[in-house]
Amino acid sequence: MKKRLLVTALLLSACSQLPTERSAKVETLVIPSQVEQPAEPEEVVIENSDTTEAVATDFEHIFVDADMSFTGTLPCADCPGISYHVNLYRDGRFEARQEYLDRNQVNLVKGIWLLEKRSLHLVNQQQPLPGFHFLTNNTLAMLDLSGKPISHNQKYQLSREAEFKKLDTRQAMLGLYKLSDNQASFTSCRSGDVLTVANTQHHLPVMRQYQQDERFRGQAVVATLIGRRGQDDQATTLFIDKFEQFWPGAICPDQQQPGKMQGIVxxxxxxxxxxxxxxxxxxxxxxxxxxxxxxxxxxxxxxxxxxxxxxxxxxxxxxxxxxxxxxxxxxxxxxxxxxxxxxxxxxxxxxxxxxxxxxxxxxxxxxx
CATH class of the missing domain: 2.40.128.270 (Lipocalin)
Incomplete structure (x- = not known):
């Protein structure tokens, strides 16, 4: 009887204690929690408008991807101002009309434009033009002598036209007019270019006046007029818009060595x-x-x-x-x-x- 009780006690003791060897071999399985990814920012879409289209790029560059017209009047040291019309073409060309107010002087200039970030340089061999800086896609500010944009004064700025505008190429001209067999030529005193005069309604009275004056007799005579050169394949053709007068006895002035008082207009x-x-x-x-x-x-x-x-x-x-x-x-x-x-x-x-x-x-x- 005592022997049976002892065996029972030993069995109960074995069930109540965990062996140390087994506890050492137990491995805890750790399941990593899911890593939270930062939320992606929502894309901000700005609707097209006059305001957003006028804001320059954040990359400090301007891209001329369309033909543009800029106009305005800039200050002049000894005249009321200089009226500008600048056309930038996306193929790298430019054309400009530079008119000195109160001087009756118009310069028509062609060349190529260069962009350095936002700075615009108009390169030509005809007439010096100022440099500009794109304040926005719609505003050009003139550069000062140190090459910095004059951004604080709107008097030194040109504004972009809503639509591309062709250049007005009319200007006052003085040159030698000659008529032969109902075909007239005009040699510009300023440039020396020889132009064929188109037989338009404004030219016919000029022809009659020349033919009726016996002093001319097929000779080249200095004349003053308002005219324009043709475009593209008509670049050597002169279209007269307004004829002023002939100057018998006059010669083209020598720009390098001015002559005497006589014979000059x-x-x-x-x-x-x-x-x-x-x-x-x-x-x-x-x-x-x-x-x-x-x-x-x-x-x-x-x-x-x-x-x-x-x-x-x-x-x-x-x-x-x-x-x-x-x-x-x-x-x-x-x-x-x-x-x-x-x-x-x-x-x-x-x-x-x-x-x-x-x-x-x-x-x-x-x-x-």
Whole structure:
């Protein structure tokens, strides 16, 4: 009986204790928790609008992927301003119209454009043009002398046109006109280019006037007019928009070595201390036969003069009698000053007339 109780106790003891060897072999299986991925940012879509399209790229570059027109008037040191029309073509070309206000001077310039990030350079061999900087896709700011954009002053900025605009290529011209067998040519005094004159309605009166004047007889005569060159295959053709007048006895001015007083079409630049608006086309020529004639802004005039060394005497002028509200007052002052001059000097490219040693009129050779 005691033997059976002992065996039972031993069995109960074995069931209540875990063996140390087995516990050492138990491996805990660790299941890694799922790693949370950061949420992807939602894509922000900006609708097209005038505002978003005008914002420049964040990469500091501008891409000219369409033909663009920029216009505006920039300040000028000695004139009311310079009107600009710049066309940028996506193939790398540019065309520009540069018009000096109150000077009747228009420069038509062609070349290639270069972009350095946002800085725009207009490269040509005709006329120096300022550099610009794209403030936005719609605004060009002129670069200062150090190459930095003038962004704080809108007077130095050009604005993009909503639609591409063709360039106005009309300009004042002075050159040698010659008619032969009803075909006319025009040689520009400024560039030397020889152009064929198109037989349009504006050209026919010019042809008749030339044919009726016996002094011309097939000779080249200096003429002034408003005209434009053709495009593409008509680049050597001149289209006359407005004819002004012939200048018998005149020659093309030498831009490098200004000549004497005679034979040059002189454009009035200053009347005493007042600049003469160039769009009035106040001009005069002193011919070799001691006669003078010209245009005073509203009326044509002619007369006689005598010159001995620098001494000058102008006889009373004969003039047409039209009235022009925007020029008659200045015209009267001009003709009075011209008739009162007692001395004439050609200094550099300027013709200066004096009275009692006081400068009263200043001219420069007309090249258009």
């Amino acid at each position: 002189w454009r009035a630049e200053k009347l005493t201390n007042r600049y003469v608006p160039q769009q009035l086309n106040v001009r005069v020529i002193f011919d070799q036969n001691e006669r003078l004639y010209g245009f005073a802004g509203c009326n044509s005039f002619n007369g006689q003069y005598k010159q001995r060394a620098n001494q000058l005497t102008v006889q009373p002028l004969v003039s047409t009698r039209k009235f022009c509200a925007d020029s008659s007052e200045l015209e009267q002052q001009f003709t009075q000053s011209l008739q009162s001059a007692d001395r004439a000097e050609v200094n550099g490219d300027k013709l200066q007339l004096f009275k009692n040693n006081q400068l009263i009129l200043q001219f420069k050779p007309a090249v258009n």
